[in-house]
Amino acid sequence: MKLNVKNETSRLRAVVLGTAESTGGVPDLSDAYDPKSVEHIKAGTYPKDEDMIAEMDAVKKVLEKYGVEVFRPKVIKNYNQIFTRDIGFVIDDKFVKANILPDREQEIEAISHVLEKIGAENVLELPEDAHVEGGDVMPHNDYLFVGTYYGEDYPEYITARTNLKAVEHLQKLFPNKKVKSFNLRKSNTEPRDNALHLDCCFQPVGKGKAIIYKGGFLDEEEYNWLKNFFGEENVFEITREEMYNMNSNVFSISEDVVISEKNFTRLNAWLRENGMTVEEVPYAEIAKQEGLLRCSTLPLIRD
Template sequence: MLKLHVNDETSRLRAVILGTAESCGPTPKIEDAYDPKSAQHIKDGTYPLEKDMVKEMDAVAAVFEKYDVQVFRPEVLKDYNQIFSRDIGFVIDDKFIKANILPDREREIDAIQYVIDQMPATHVFRLPEDAHVEGGDVMPWGDFIFVGTYTGEDYPDFITARTNKEAVHYLAELFPKKKVVSFELRKHNTDPKENALHLDCCFQPVGTDKAIIHKNGFLKEEEYEWLVALFGKENVFEISKDEMYNMNSNIFSIAPDVVISEKNFTRLNNWLRSHNITVEEVPYAEIAKQEGLLRCSTLPLVRD
Protein backbone atom coordinates (compact mmCIF):
# COMPACT_ATOMS: atom_id res chain seq x y z
CA MET A 1 0.00 0.00 0.00
CA LEU A 2 1.18 3.53 -0.78
CA LYS A 3 1.29 5.64 2.34
CA LEU A 4 0.36 8.99 0.85
CA HIS A 5 1.79 12.11 2.43
CA VAL A 6 2.21 15.58 0.92
CA ASN A 7 2.00 18.60 3.19
CA ASP A 8 3.93 21.17 1.17
CA GLU A 9 5.76 21.83 -2.09
CA THR A 10 9.35 21.21 -1.04
CA SER A 11 9.81 18.49 1.61
CA ARG A 12 12.01 15.53 0.65
CA LEU A 13 10.32 13.63 -2.17
CA ARG A 14 10.01 9.83 -1.85
CA ALA A 15 7.48 8.82 -4.53
CA VAL A 16 6.15 10.59 -7.63
CA ILE A 17 4.22 9.99 -10.84
CA LEU A 18 6.21 11.37 -13.78
CA GLY A 19 4.23 11.79 -17.01
CA THR A 20 5.36 10.24 -20.27
CA ALA A 21 5.97 11.69 -23.74
CA GLU A 22 5.92 8.29 -25.44
CA SER A 23 3.32 7.96 -28.20
CA CYS A 24 2.02 11.47 -27.61
CA GLY A 25 0.59 11.59 -31.11
CA PRO A 26 1.01 13.93 -34.08
CA THR A 27 1.05 17.73 -33.81
CA PRO A 28 -2.51 18.75 -32.93
CA LYS A 29 -4.66 20.94 -35.17
CA ILE A 30 -4.68 24.55 -34.06
CA GLU A 31 -8.37 24.37 -33.10
CA ASP A 32 -7.60 21.45 -30.78
CA ALA A 33 -4.98 23.33 -28.73
CA TYR A 34 -5.87 23.71 -25.04
CA ASP A 35 -3.82 26.87 -24.44
CA PRO A 36 -2.49 29.89 -26.38
CA LYS A 37 1.17 28.90 -26.19
CA SER A 38 0.63 25.51 -27.85
CA ALA A 39 -1.54 27.22 -30.47
CA GLN A 40 1.25 29.69 -31.21
CA HIS A 41 3.82 26.91 -31.75
CA ILE A 42 1.42 24.90 -33.94
CA LYS A 43 0.91 28.01 -36.08
CA ASP A 44 4.67 28.75 -36.26
CA GLY A 45 5.61 25.17 -37.11
CA THR A 46 7.73 24.90 -33.94
CA TYR A 47 5.52 22.49 -31.96
CA PRO A 48 7.74 20.00 -30.07
CA LEU A 49 8.58 16.56 -31.46
CA GLU A 50 7.99 13.38 -29.49
CA LYS A 51 11.62 12.24 -29.68
CA ASP A 52 12.84 15.52 -28.14
CA MET A 53 10.25 15.45 -25.37
CA VAL A 54 11.03 11.81 -24.50
CA LYS A 55 14.69 12.81 -24.13
CA GLU A 56 13.75 15.72 -21.83
CA MET A 57 11.61 13.51 -19.60
CA ASP A 58 14.36 10.87 -19.45
CA ALA A 59 16.67 13.55 -18.04
CA VAL A 60 14.18 14.19 -15.21
CA ALA A 61 13.79 10.46 -14.54
CA ALA A 62 17.60 10.23 -14.22
CA VAL A 63 17.61 12.99 -11.56
CA PHE A 64 14.91 11.15 -9.59
CA GLU A 65 17.01 7.99 -9.77
CA LYS A 66 20.03 9.89 -8.47
CA TYR A 67 18.02 10.98 -5.41
CA ASP A 68 16.48 7.55 -4.89
CA VAL A 69 12.89 8.63 -5.55
CA GLN A 70 10.33 5.94 -6.41
CA VAL A 71 8.95 6.82 -9.85
CA PHE A 72 5.68 5.64 -11.38
CA ARG A 73 4.90 6.30 -15.06
CA PRO A 74 1.45 6.25 -16.68
CA GLU A 75 0.55 3.29 -18.87
CA VAL A 76 1.27 4.48 -22.40
CA LEU A 77 -1.85 5.24 -24.43
CA LYS A 78 -1.33 5.30 -28.18
CA ASP A 79 -1.23 8.78 -29.75
CA TYR A 80 -2.23 10.52 -26.53
CA ASN A 81 -0.55 13.35 -24.66
CA GLN A 82 0.25 12.15 -21.12
CA ILE A 83 3.06 14.54 -20.20
CA PHE A 84 1.27 16.68 -17.64
CA SER A 85 0.42 14.27 -14.83
CA ARG A 86 -0.04 17.15 -12.37
CA ASP A 87 -3.33 18.10 -14.02
CA ILE A 88 -5.08 14.81 -13.35
CA GLY A 89 -4.81 14.58 -9.58
CA PHE A 90 -3.00 15.69 -6.46
CA VAL A 91 -2.21 14.59 -2.93
CA ILE A 92 -2.86 16.74 0.14
CA ASP A 93 -1.95 15.20 3.50
CA ASP A 94 -2.89 11.53 3.05
CA LYS A 95 -5.69 12.03 0.50
CA PHE A 96 -5.57 11.62 -3.28
CA ILE A 97 -7.99 13.88 -5.15
CA LYS A 98 -8.86 13.00 -8.74
CA ALA A 99 -9.17 16.21 -10.70
CA ASN A 100 -12.18 17.08 -12.82
CA ILE A 101 -10.28 18.04 -15.92
CA LEU A 102 -11.19 18.79 -19.53
CA PRO A 103 -13.42 15.86 -20.62
CA ASP A 104 -11.08 15.04 -23.53
CA ARG A 105 -8.37 14.14 -21.01
CA GLU A 106 -10.32 11.64 -18.90
CA ARG A 107 -8.30 8.69 -20.22
CA GLU A 108 -5.17 10.09 -18.57
CA ILE A 109 -6.59 9.19 -15.16
CA ASP A 110 -7.31 5.63 -16.34
CA ALA A 111 -3.63 5.30 -17.27
CA ILE A 112 -2.55 5.80 -13.62
CA GLN A 113 -5.31 3.59 -12.18
CA TYR A 114 -2.71 0.94 -11.29
CA VAL A 115 -1.11 3.51 -8.95
CA ILE A 116 -4.46 4.59 -7.48
CA ASP A 117 -5.18 0.89 -6.78
CA GLN A 118 -2.18 0.92 -4.41
CA MET A 119 -3.78 3.66 -2.27
CA PRO A 120 -6.29 2.98 0.50
CA ALA A 121 -9.69 3.30 -1.22
CA THR A 122 -10.98 5.42 1.67
CA HIS A 123 -8.33 8.03 0.85
CA VAL A 124 -9.24 8.52 -2.82
CA PHE A 125 -11.70 11.32 -3.61
CA ARG A 126 -13.44 12.61 -6.71
CA LEU A 127 -14.77 16.14 -6.90
CA PRO A 128 -18.48 16.71 -7.55
CA GLU A 129 -19.27 17.22 -11.22
CA ASP A 130 -19.72 20.99 -10.98
CA ALA A 131 -16.36 21.46 -9.23
CA HIS A 132 -13.54 21.86 -11.77
CA VAL A 133 -9.92 21.71 -10.68
CA GLU A 134 -6.49 20.87 -12.09
CA GLY A 135 -3.46 20.07 -9.95
CA GLY A 136 -1.45 22.99 -11.31
CA ASP A 137 -3.82 25.30 -9.43
CA VAL A 138 -3.47 23.56 -6.04
CA MET A 139 -0.52 23.99 -3.65
CA PRO A 140 -0.39 22.66 -0.10
CA TRP A 141 1.89 24.79 2.07
CA GLY A 142 1.76 23.73 5.72
CA ASP A 143 -1.42 25.17 7.24
CA PHE A 144 -2.44 26.66 3.90
CA ILE A 145 -3.79 25.34 0.64
CA PHE A 146 -3.19 27.91 -2.10
CA VAL A 147 -5.64 27.62 -5.01
CA GLY A 148 -5.54 29.45 -8.33
CA THR A 149 -9.01 30.15 -9.72
CA TYR A 150 -11.08 32.32 -11.98
CA THR A 151 -14.57 33.37 -10.90
CA GLY A 152 -15.54 35.87 -13.60
CA GLU A 153 -18.98 35.56 -15.22
CA ASP A 154 -17.15 34.74 -18.46
CA TYR A 155 -15.51 31.62 -16.96
CA PRO A 156 -17.08 29.32 -19.60
CA ASP A 157 -15.57 31.44 -22.38
CA PHE A 158 -12.00 30.68 -21.29
CA ILE A 159 -10.46 27.35 -22.25
CA THR A 160 -7.63 28.56 -19.99
CA ALA A 161 -9.86 28.77 -16.87
CA ARG A 162 -9.46 25.38 -15.23
CA THR A 163 -10.42 25.74 -11.55
CA ASN A 164 -13.71 27.23 -10.36
CA LYS A 165 -15.09 28.47 -7.04
CA GLU A 166 -17.03 25.22 -6.46
CA ALA A 167 -13.68 23.40 -6.32
CA VAL A 168 -12.34 25.95 -3.82
CA HIS A 169 -15.38 25.34 -1.56
CA TYR A 170 -15.00 21.57 -1.90
CA LEU A 171 -11.35 21.66 -0.82
CA ALA A 172 -12.25 23.86 2.17
CA GLU A 173 -14.82 21.23 3.25
CA LEU A 174 -12.45 18.31 2.68
CA PHE A 175 -9.64 19.96 4.68
CA PRO A 176 -11.40 21.88 7.48
CA LYS A 177 -8.18 22.32 9.49
CA LYS A 178 -6.41 24.14 6.64
CA LYS A 179 -6.77 27.70 5.46
CA VAL A 180 -7.78 27.56 1.81
CA VAL A 181 -6.67 30.80 0.12
CA SER A 182 -7.74 31.38 -3.47
CA PHE A 183 -6.16 33.72 -6.02
CA GLU A 184 -7.84 35.13 -9.13
CA LEU A 185 -5.57 34.47 -12.11
CA ARG A 186 -5.29 36.46 -15.33
CA LYS A 187 -6.74 34.51 -18.25
CA HIS A 188 -6.32 35.00 -21.99
CA ASN A 189 -7.28 32.59 -24.76
CA THR A 190 -4.87 33.91 -27.38
CA ASP A 191 -1.96 35.79 -25.75
CA PRO A 192 0.29 33.42 -23.77
CA LYS A 193 2.12 36.33 -22.12
CA GLU A 194 -1.14 37.59 -20.61
CA ASN A 195 -2.32 34.17 -19.47
CA ALA A 196 -1.60 32.34 -16.21
CA LEU A 197 -2.90 28.88 -17.10
CA HIS A 198 -2.45 27.63 -13.53
CA LEU A 199 -1.23 29.07 -10.24
CA ASP A 200 2.13 27.31 -10.74
CA CYS A 201 2.56 29.31 -13.97
CA CYS A 202 3.00 32.50 -11.93
CA PHE A 203 3.93 31.39 -8.40
CA GLN A 204 5.70 28.61 -6.53
CA PRO A 205 7.27 28.24 -3.08
CA VAL A 206 10.89 27.00 -2.91
CA GLY A 207 13.16 26.08 -0.02
CA THR A 208 11.55 26.54 3.39
CA ASP A 209 10.51 30.18 3.17
CA LYS A 210 11.07 31.49 -0.37
CA ALA A 211 8.92 31.90 -3.47
CA ILE A 212 9.04 32.65 -7.20
CA ILE A 213 6.28 35.00 -8.36
CA HIS A 214 5.01 36.97 -11.37
CA LYS A 215 2.86 39.93 -10.41
CA ASN A 216 0.88 40.22 -13.66
CA GLY A 217 -0.34 36.63 -13.34
CA PHE A 218 -2.64 37.81 -10.53
CA LEU A 219 -5.82 39.71 -11.39
CA LYS A 220 -6.05 41.37 -7.98
CA GLU A 221 -3.00 43.24 -6.77
CA GLU A 222 -3.96 42.77 -3.12
CA GLU A 223 -3.83 38.97 -3.52
CA TYR A 224 -0.33 39.22 -4.99
CA GLU A 225 0.66 41.60 -2.14
CA TRP A 226 -0.69 39.13 0.44
CA LEU A 227 1.59 36.39 -0.90
CA VAL A 228 4.63 38.68 -0.99
CA ALA A 229 3.93 39.69 2.63
CA LEU A 230 3.54 36.04 3.69
CA PHE A 231 6.98 35.09 2.36
CA GLY A 232 8.64 38.49 2.93
CA LYS A 233 9.81 40.71 0.09
CA GLU A 234 13.47 39.72 0.63
CA ASN A 235 12.53 36.04 0.09
CA VAL A 236 10.67 36.52 -3.17
CA PHE A 237 12.15 36.16 -6.65
CA GLU A 238 10.13 38.30 -9.08
CA ILE A 239 10.03 37.00 -12.64
CA SER A 240 9.38 39.07 -15.76
CA LYS A 241 6.63 38.52 -18.34
CA ASP A 242 9.11 36.70 -20.61
CA GLU A 243 10.34 34.55 -17.75
CA MET A 244 6.76 33.63 -16.89
CA TYR A 245 6.14 32.81 -20.55
CA ASN A 246 9.18 30.50 -20.43
CA MET A 247 7.75 28.89 -17.26
CA ASN A 248 10.39 29.98 -14.71
CA SER A 249 7.96 29.48 -11.82
CA ASN A 250 7.31 25.89 -12.86
CA ILE A 251 10.42 24.20 -11.51
CA PHE A 252 10.13 21.24 -9.11
CA SER A 253 11.54 20.66 -5.62
CA ILE A 254 12.99 17.31 -4.58
CA ALA A 255 13.88 18.70 -1.15
CA PRO A 256 14.09 22.15 0.48
CA ASP A 257 17.68 22.38 -0.75
CA VAL A 258 17.36 20.58 -4.13
CA VAL A 259 15.36 21.64 -7.19
CA ILE A 260 15.10 20.47 -10.78
CA SER A 261 15.14 23.47 -13.12
CA GLU A 262 15.41 24.18 -16.84
CA LYS A 263 19.02 24.75 -17.88
CA ASN A 264 18.25 28.06 -19.61
CA PHE A 265 16.78 29.72 -16.49
CA THR A 266 20.12 31.40 -15.77
CA ARG A 267 18.90 34.27 -13.60
CA LEU A 268 16.63 32.06 -11.50
CA ASN A 269 19.16 29.23 -11.15
CA ASN A 270 21.84 31.67 -9.97
CA TRP A 271 19.43 33.11 -7.40
CA LEU A 272 18.57 29.62 -6.11
CA ARG A 273 22.27 28.74 -5.79
CA SER A 274 22.90 32.00 -3.96
CA HIS A 275 20.45 30.69 -1.33
CA ASN A 276 22.31 27.37 -1.03
CA ILE A 277 19.81 25.41 -3.10
CA THR A 278 21.31 22.72 -5.35
CA VAL A 279 19.99 23.13 -8.90
CA GLU A 280 19.77 20.00 -11.03
CA GLU A 281 19.58 21.46 -14.54
CA VAL A 282 17.72 19.60 -17.29
CA PRO A 283 16.72 20.51 -20.85
CA TYR A 284 12.97 21.11 -20.90
CA ALA A 285 12.48 23.90 -23.44
CA GLU A 286 10.57 21.71 -25.91
CA ILE A 287 7.99 20.56 -23.37
CA ALA A 288 7.67 24.20 -22.20
CA LYS A 289 6.15 25.03 -25.61
CA GLN A 290 2.94 23.37 -24.38
CA GLU A 291 2.63 25.85 -21.49
CA GLY A 292 3.81 23.36 -18.87
CA LEU A 293 7.16 22.53 -17.30
CA LEU A 294 8.60 20.46 -14.46
CA ARG A 295 5.90 20.92 -11.83
CA CYS A 296 3.23 20.24 -14.44
CA SER A 297 4.70 16.89 -15.42
CA THR A 298 5.12 15.52 -11.87
CA LEU A 299 2.54 14.35 -9.35
CA PRO A 300 4.12 13.89 -5.89
CA LEU A 301 2.66 11.04 -3.81
CA VAL A 302 4.96 10.89 -0.80
CA ARG A 303 7.08 13.60 0.78
CA ASP A 304 8.68 13.39 4.22
Protein backbone atom coordinates in the same frame (compact mmCIF):
# COMPACT_ATOMS: atom_id res chain seq x y z
CA MET B 1 1.17 3.06 -0.14
CA LYS B 2 0.78 5.72 2.54
CA LEU B 3 0.48 9.09 0.85
CA ASN B 4 1.94 12.19 2.44
CA VAL B 5 2.21 15.65 0.87
CA LYS B 6 2.00 18.69 3.12
CA ASN B 7 3.93 21.22 1.00
CA GLU B 8 5.95 21.74 -2.17
CA THR B 9 9.46 21.39 -0.75
CA SER B 10 9.73 18.53 1.78
CA ARG B 11 11.96 15.60 0.78
CA LEU B 12 10.37 13.75 -2.13
CA ARG B 13 10.10 9.95 -1.91
CA ALA B 14 7.59 8.93 -4.62
CA VAL B 15 6.23 10.67 -7.70
CA VAL B 16 4.32 10.02 -10.92
CA LEU B 17 6.27 11.43 -13.88
CA GLY B 18 4.31 11.87 -17.12
CA THR B 19 5.24 10.27 -20.41
CA ALA B 20 5.76 11.56 -23.95
CA GLU B 21 5.98 8.10 -25.55
CA SER B 22 3.02 8.58 -27.92
CA THR B 23 1.53 12.08 -27.75
CA GLY B 24 -0.23 11.89 -31.10
CA GLY B 25 1.94 14.39 -32.97
CA VAL B 26 0.94 17.93 -33.82
CA PRO B 27 -2.69 18.55 -32.81
CA ASP B 28 -5.19 20.44 -34.93
CA LEU B 29 -5.54 24.07 -33.88
CA SER B 30 -9.10 23.37 -32.77
CA ASP B 31 -7.80 20.72 -30.34
CA ALA B 32 -5.18 22.92 -28.64
CA TYR B 33 -5.96 23.70 -24.98
CA ASP B 34 -3.75 26.75 -24.47
CA PRO B 35 -2.44 29.77 -26.43
CA LYS B 36 1.23 28.74 -26.29
CA SER B 37 0.54 25.42 -28.04
CA VAL B 38 -1.47 27.37 -30.64
CA GLU B 39 1.50 29.69 -31.17
CA HIS B 40 3.87 26.76 -31.85
CA ILE B 41 1.39 24.86 -34.04
CA LYS B 42 1.07 27.97 -36.24
CA ALA B 43 4.84 28.54 -36.31
CA GLY B 44 5.63 24.91 -37.20
CA THR B 45 7.72 24.60 -34.01
CA TYR B 46 5.47 22.24 -32.03
CA PRO B 47 7.65 19.77 -30.10
CA LYS B 48 8.43 16.26 -31.38
CA ASP B 49 7.91 13.17 -29.22
CA GLU B 50 11.56 12.08 -29.41
CA ASP B 51 12.75 15.44 -28.08
CA MET B 52 10.23 15.44 -25.23
CA ILE B 53 11.05 11.81 -24.34
CA ALA B 54 14.72 12.79 -24.01
CA GLU B 55 13.79 15.74 -21.77
CA MET B 56 11.63 13.58 -19.51
CA ASP B 57 14.34 10.91 -19.32
CA ALA B 58 16.74 13.57 -18.03
CA VAL B 59 14.28 14.38 -15.22
CA LYS B 60 13.82 10.68 -14.40
CA LYS B 61 17.60 10.30 -14.05
CA VAL B 62 17.76 13.21 -11.61
CA LEU B 63 14.87 11.84 -9.54
CA GLU B 64 16.48 8.40 -9.37
CA LYS B 65 19.83 9.95 -8.45
CA TYR B 66 18.13 11.20 -5.27
CA GLY B 67 16.47 7.85 -4.54
CA VAL B 68 12.95 8.89 -5.52
CA GLU B 69 10.56 6.11 -6.57
CA VAL B 70 9.27 7.05 -10.02
CA PHE B 71 5.95 5.78 -11.38
CA ARG B 72 4.91 6.31 -15.01
CA PRO B 73 1.45 6.25 -16.62
CA LYS B 74 0.53 3.33 -18.87
CA VAL B 75 1.05 4.58 -22.41
CA ILE B 76 -2.11 5.30 -24.39
CA LYS B 77 -1.33 5.50 -28.10
CA ASN B 78 -1.61 8.95 -29.70
CA TYR B 79 -2.56 10.65 -26.43
CA ASN B 80 -0.78 13.44 -24.59
CA GLN B 81 0.12 12.20 -21.09
CA ILE B 82 2.92 14.59 -20.19
CA PHE B 83 1.20 16.76 -17.60
CA THR B 84 0.27 14.36 -14.78
CA ARG B 85 -0.15 17.28 -12.35
CA ASP B 86 -3.43 18.13 -14.11
CA ILE B 87 -5.09 14.82 -13.38
CA GLY B 88 -4.84 14.71 -9.61
CA PHE B 89 -3.04 15.89 -6.51
CA VAL B 90 -2.22 14.74 -3.00
CA ILE B 91 -3.10 16.73 0.13
CA ASP B 92 -1.86 15.12 3.35
CA ASP B 93 -2.80 11.41 2.92
CA LYS B 94 -5.59 11.87 0.34
CA PHE B 95 -5.45 11.66 -3.45
CA VAL B 96 -7.92 14.05 -5.07
CA LYS B 97 -8.98 13.22 -8.63
CA ALA B 98 -9.13 16.35 -10.75
CA ASN B 99 -12.15 17.27 -12.87
CA ILE B 100 -10.24 18.00 -16.04
CA LEU B 101 -11.21 18.80 -19.62
CA PRO B 102 -13.48 16.00 -20.91
CA ASP B 103 -11.07 15.14 -23.75
CA ARG B 104 -8.44 14.18 -21.17
CA GLU B 105 -10.41 11.77 -18.99
CA GLN B 106 -8.40 8.72 -20.10
CA GLU B 107 -5.30 10.13 -18.39
CA ILE B 108 -6.50 9.19 -14.90
CA GLU B 109 -7.20 5.62 -16.08
CA ALA B 110 -3.56 5.35 -17.15
CA ILE B 111 -2.41 5.64 -13.54
CA SER B 112 -4.90 3.09 -12.16
CA HIS B 113 -1.94 0.87 -11.15
CA VAL B 114 -0.82 3.69 -8.83
CA LEU B 115 -4.30 4.39 -7.44
CA GLU B 116 -4.71 0.70 -6.61
CA LYS B 117 -1.75 0.96 -4.22
CA ILE B 118 -3.42 3.87 -2.41
CA GLY B 119 -6.76 2.29 -1.54
CA ALA B 120 -10.20 3.56 -2.50
CA GLU B 121 -10.86 5.11 0.94
CA ASN B 122 -8.04 7.60 0.34
CA VAL B 123 -9.12 8.63 -3.17
CA LEU B 124 -11.51 11.58 -3.28
CA GLU B 125 -13.62 12.97 -6.13
CA LEU B 126 -15.24 16.37 -6.46
CA PRO B 127 -18.78 16.97 -7.79
CA GLU B 128 -19.03 17.31 -11.55
CA ASP B 129 -19.55 21.09 -11.44
CA ALA B 130 -16.46 21.65 -9.26
CA HIS B 131 -13.66 22.02 -11.80
CA VAL B 132 -10.07 21.70 -10.59
CA GLU B 133 -6.62 20.83 -11.96
CA GLY B 134 -3.54 20.02 -9.90
CA GLY B 135 -1.50 22.91 -11.26
CA ASP B 136 -3.82 25.25 -9.37
CA VAL B 137 -3.55 23.47 -6.01
CA MET B 138 -0.58 23.98 -3.68
CA PRO B 139 -0.50 22.56 -0.17
CA HIS B 140 1.60 24.77 2.09
CA ASN B 141 1.47 23.17 5.55
CA ASP B 142 -1.56 24.76 7.31
CA TYR B 143 -2.54 26.54 4.08
CA LEU B 144 -3.95 25.40 0.78
CA PHE B 145 -3.20 27.89 -2.00
CA VAL B 146 -5.63 27.56 -4.94
CA GLY B 147 -5.50 29.38 -8.27
CA THR B 148 -8.87 30.09 -9.83
CA TYR B 149 -10.76 32.63 -11.92
CA TYR B 150 -13.58 34.67 -10.37
CA GLY B 151 -15.12 36.13 -13.54
CA GLU B 152 -18.66 35.32 -14.65
CA ASP B 153 -17.18 34.70 -18.12
CA TYR B 154 -15.30 31.65 -16.71
CA PRO B 155 -16.95 29.26 -19.24
CA GLU B 156 -15.56 31.33 -22.13
CA TYR B 157 -11.95 30.62 -21.12
CA ILE B 158 -10.52 27.22 -22.02
CA THR B 159 -7.56 28.46 -19.96
CA ALA B 160 -9.69 28.77 -16.79
CA ARG B 161 -9.32 25.32 -15.23
CA THR B 162 -10.36 25.71 -11.58
CA ASN B 163 -13.60 27.35 -10.48
CA LEU B 164 -14.83 28.79 -7.19
CA LYS B 165 -17.04 25.74 -6.58
CA ALA B 166 -13.88 23.64 -6.41
CA VAL B 167 -12.33 26.09 -3.95
CA GLU B 168 -15.42 25.82 -1.72
CA HIS B 169 -15.42 22.04 -1.98
CA LEU B 170 -11.73 21.76 -1.09
CA GLN B 171 -12.44 23.78 2.05
CA LYS B 172 -15.15 21.25 2.98
CA LEU B 173 -12.89 18.28 2.29
CA PHE B 174 -10.00 19.78 4.27
CA PRO B 175 -11.64 21.80 7.05
CA ASN B 176 -8.37 22.07 9.00
CA LYS B 177 -6.65 23.93 6.13
CA LYS B 178 -6.78 27.66 5.56
CA VAL B 179 -7.82 27.74 1.91
CA LYS B 180 -6.58 30.88 0.15
CA SER B 181 -7.71 31.47 -3.44
CA PHE B 182 -6.07 33.66 -6.07
CA ASN B 183 -7.79 35.23 -9.08
CA LEU B 184 -5.51 34.52 -12.06
CA ARG B 185 -5.14 36.40 -15.33
CA LYS B 186 -6.47 34.36 -18.26
CA SER B 187 -6.10 34.70 -22.02
CA ASN B 188 -7.12 32.26 -24.73
CA THR B 189 -4.90 34.03 -27.26
CA GLU B 190 -1.77 35.55 -25.61
CA PRO B 191 0.41 33.12 -23.62
CA ARG B 192 2.38 36.00 -22.06
CA ASP B 193 -0.84 37.17 -20.39
CA ASN B 194 -2.13 33.76 -19.41
CA ALA B 195 -1.51 32.16 -16.02
CA LEU B 196 -2.87 28.75 -17.02
CA HIS B 197 -2.45 27.52 -13.44
CA LEU B 198 -1.20 28.98 -10.16
CA ASP B 199 2.17 27.28 -10.71
CA CYS B 200 2.58 29.30 -13.91
CA CYS B 201 3.00 32.47 -11.84
CA PHE B 202 3.98 31.32 -8.33
CA GLN B 203 5.73 28.53 -6.44
CA PRO B 204 7.34 28.12 -3.02
CA VAL B 205 10.98 26.89 -3.05
CA GLY B 206 13.72 26.24 -0.51
CA LYS B 207 13.23 27.32 3.07
CA GLY B 208 10.47 29.95 3.13
CA LYS B 209 11.20 31.39 -0.31
CA ALA B 210 9.04 31.77 -3.41
CA ILE B 211 9.07 32.58 -7.13
CA ILE B 212 6.32 34.97 -8.22
CA TYR B 213 5.07 36.88 -11.27
CA LYS B 214 2.98 39.90 -10.37
CA GLY B 215 1.20 40.09 -13.74
CA GLY B 216 -0.29 36.63 -13.28
CA PHE B 217 -2.60 37.94 -10.54
CA LEU B 218 -5.69 39.99 -11.38
CA ASP B 219 -6.04 41.30 -7.82
CA GLU B 220 -3.00 43.23 -6.60
CA GLU B 221 -4.11 42.69 -2.99
CA GLU B 222 -3.81 38.93 -3.41
CA TYR B 223 -0.35 39.27 -4.96
CA ASN B 224 0.68 41.55 -2.07
CA TRP B 225 -0.70 39.06 0.44
CA LEU B 226 1.54 36.33 -0.97
CA LYS B 227 4.56 38.63 -1.08
CA ASN B 228 4.02 39.66 2.53
CA PHE B 229 3.40 36.06 3.58
CA PHE B 230 6.85 35.01 2.38
CA GLY B 231 8.55 38.38 3.02
CA GLU B 232 9.79 40.63 0.22
CA GLU B 233 13.41 39.62 0.81
CA ASN B 234 12.50 35.95 0.20
CA VAL B 235 10.66 36.45 -3.08
CA PHE B 236 12.18 36.15 -6.57
CA GLU B 237 10.16 38.27 -9.02
CA ILE B 238 10.12 36.98 -12.58
CA THR B 239 9.44 39.05 -15.70
CA ARG B 240 6.62 38.60 -18.22
CA GLU B 241 9.02 36.81 -20.62
CA GLU B 242 10.36 34.58 -17.83
CA MET B 243 6.77 33.68 -16.92
CA TYR B 244 6.12 32.85 -20.59
CA ASN B 245 9.15 30.53 -20.48
CA MET B 246 7.72 28.92 -17.31
CA ASN B 247 10.37 30.04 -14.78
CA SER B 248 8.01 29.52 -11.83
CA ASN B 249 7.34 25.93 -12.88
CA VAL B 250 10.43 24.27 -11.41
CA PHE B 251 10.19 21.19 -9.15
CA SER B 252 11.61 20.66 -5.66
CA ILE B 253 13.10 17.34 -4.57
CA SER B 254 13.74 18.90 -1.16
CA GLU B 255 14.29 22.29 0.48
CA ASP B 256 17.89 22.06 -0.75
CA VAL B 257 17.46 20.55 -4.25
CA VAL B 258 15.49 21.98 -7.17
CA ILE B 259 15.14 20.65 -10.72
CA SER B 260 15.16 23.62 -13.11
CA GLU B 261 15.39 24.28 -16.85
CA LYS B 262 18.99 24.88 -17.91
CA ASN B 263 18.16 28.17 -19.67
CA PHE B 264 16.71 29.82 -16.54
CA THR B 265 20.01 31.66 -15.96
CA ARG B 266 18.78 34.42 -13.65
CA LEU B 267 16.55 32.17 -11.57
CA ASN B 268 19.13 29.38 -11.24
CA ALA B 269 21.75 31.86 -10.03
CA TRP B 270 19.30 33.15 -7.37
CA LEU B 271 18.45 29.61 -6.25
CA ARG B 272 22.15 28.84 -5.81
CA GLU B 273 22.77 32.14 -4.00
CA ASN B 274 20.08 31.02 -1.56
CA GLY B 275 21.82 27.74 -0.79
CA MET B 276 19.99 25.39 -3.14
CA THR B 277 21.52 22.73 -5.39
CA VAL B 278 20.11 23.27 -8.88
CA GLU B 279 19.82 20.18 -11.07
CA GLU B 280 19.60 21.67 -14.57
CA VAL B 281 17.77 19.76 -17.30
CA PRO B 282 16.69 20.59 -20.88
CA TYR B 283 12.91 21.14 -20.87
CA ALA B 284 12.38 23.90 -23.44
CA GLU B 285 10.50 21.64 -25.87
CA ILE B 286 7.94 20.59 -23.27
CA ALA B 287 7.60 24.27 -22.28
CA LYS B 288 6.07 24.91 -25.71
CA GLN B 289 2.85 23.33 -24.41
CA GLU B 290 2.58 25.85 -21.55
CA GLY B 291 3.78 23.46 -18.87
CA LEU B 292 7.11 22.56 -17.33
CA LEU B 293 8.59 20.55 -14.47
CA ARG B 294 5.89 20.93 -11.81
CA CYS B 295 3.20 20.27 -14.44
CA SER B 296 4.70 16.94 -15.47
CA THR B 297 5.17 15.56 -11.94
CA LEU B 298 2.59 14.37 -9.40
CA PRO B 299 4.17 13.90 -5.93
CA LEU B 300 2.75 11.05 -3.85
CA ILE B 301 5.04 10.96 -0.82
CA ARG B 302 7.17 13.65 0.79
CA ASP B 303 8.78 13.27 4.24
